[in-house]
Amino acid sequence: MTIKLGVPSKGRLMEKTFDWFGARGIALSRAGSEREYAGAVDGIDGVELVLLSAGEIPRELAAGRIQLGVTGTDLVREKLGAWDSVVEEIAPLGFGHADLIIAVPALWVDVDTLDDLDAAAAAFRARHGMRLRIATKYHRLVRDFLREHGVADYQLVDSQGATEGTVKNETAEAVADITSTGDTLRANHLKVLSDGLILKSQATLFRARRAECSKDDRAVMADLLVRLKVD
Ligand SMILES: Nc1ncnc2c1ncn2[C@@H]1O[C@H](COP(=O)(O)OP(=O)(O)OP(=O)(O)O)[C@@H](O)[C@H]1O
Numbered sequence: 351m352t353i354k355l356g357v358p359s360k361g362r363l364m365e366k367t368f369d370w371f372g373a374r375g376i377a378l379s380r381a382g383s384e385r386e387y388a389g390a391v392d393g394i395d396g397v398e399l400v401l402l403s404a405g406e407i408p409r410e411l412a413a414g415r416i417q418l419g420v421t422g423t424d425l426v427r428e429k430l431g432a433w434d435s436v437v438e439e440i441a442p443l444g445f446g447h448a449d450l451i452i453a454v455p456a457l458w459v460d461v462d463t464l465d466d467l468d469a470a471a472a473a474f475r476a477r478h479g480m481r482l483r484i485a486t487k488y489h490r491l492v493r494d495f496l497r498e499h500g501v502a503d504y505q506l507v508d509s510q511g512a513t514e515g516t517v518k519n520e521t522a523e524a525v526a527d528i529t530s531t532g533d534t535l536r537a538n539h540l541k542v543l544s545d546g547l548i549l550k551s552q553a554t555l556f557r558a559r560r561a562e563c564s565k566d567d568r569a570v571m572a573d574l575l576v577r578l579k580v581d
């Protein structure tokens with residue numbers, strides 16, 4: 351048996367995760383070509399690297415198909431109900447920082463807060479006969495946040511990418527998405543509500559609480575966590 355470690359299969363998250371483990375003496379690498387999703391681990395026996403979509407790592411941890419996984423805290427909280435009972439946060443990794451926020455058109459000079467958004471949503475419904483649309487891929491987090499803050503008169507529209515473009519394309523009036531530098535929001539003439547921060551996210555190492563582990567696996571896990579200095 352081996353411990354399975356799930357890591358994002360591409361982009362900045364993959365590279366920075368490889369760097370983070372490498373700095374702690376565990377060399378992770380992609381085996382074969384750029385397009386082959388197989389991985390190799392050097393520096394410790396009994397650990398297998400599984401390259402996965404960042405968005406699928408929460409589900410794989412929850413199912414116990416991987417024992418350890420690196421992904422954003424935003425994706426774990428979005429994809430897993432009662433995430434805390436399913437996975438354990440082992441260590442924040444200090445990169446992949448992004449804020450999940452609610453943004454509206456910069457031209458909406460009267461809308462700066464969630465209360466303003468609530469009033470705008472009521473006015474929008476009265477005027478157009480439909481609820482104001484918020485485009486997002488973070489359905490659970492956005493619904494929970496707006497419920498807690500008393501905003502009810504809206505509908506979510508699903509957007510799995512290029513979410514900031516939905517306002518210009520007239521498929522939504524507002525967006526809830528992650529932002530890092532703010533460049534994408536500015537380029538699409540959107541502004542963040544002053545109290546519209548839903549979550550601060552960063553790449554984090556998670557452990558599955560329910561994964562089956564043999565005695566040997568538990569020894570490998572303990573050794574790995576000591577080597578990573580996160581036990
Ligand atoms: N511009 C950014 N700066 C920093 N972190 C980001 C940025 N965009 C996304 N992230 C973070 O990276 C993680 C992966 O994001 P996302 O779901 O967009 O991945 P992806 O690249 O589309 O991968 P996949 O489609 O394979 O799941 C998330 O935790 C997210 O918060």
Ligand SMILES: O=P(O)(O)OC[C@H]1O[C@H](OP(=O)(O)OP(=O)(O)O)[C@H](O)[C@@H]1O
Pocket residue numbers: 510511512513514527528529530531532533534535
């Ligand atoms: O604040 P910024 O630094 O501009 O970054 C924010 C952008 O980065 C992410 O998009 P990504 O490039 O991952 O593509 P996506 O639209 O497919 O999610 C996110 O969805 C924003 O669009």
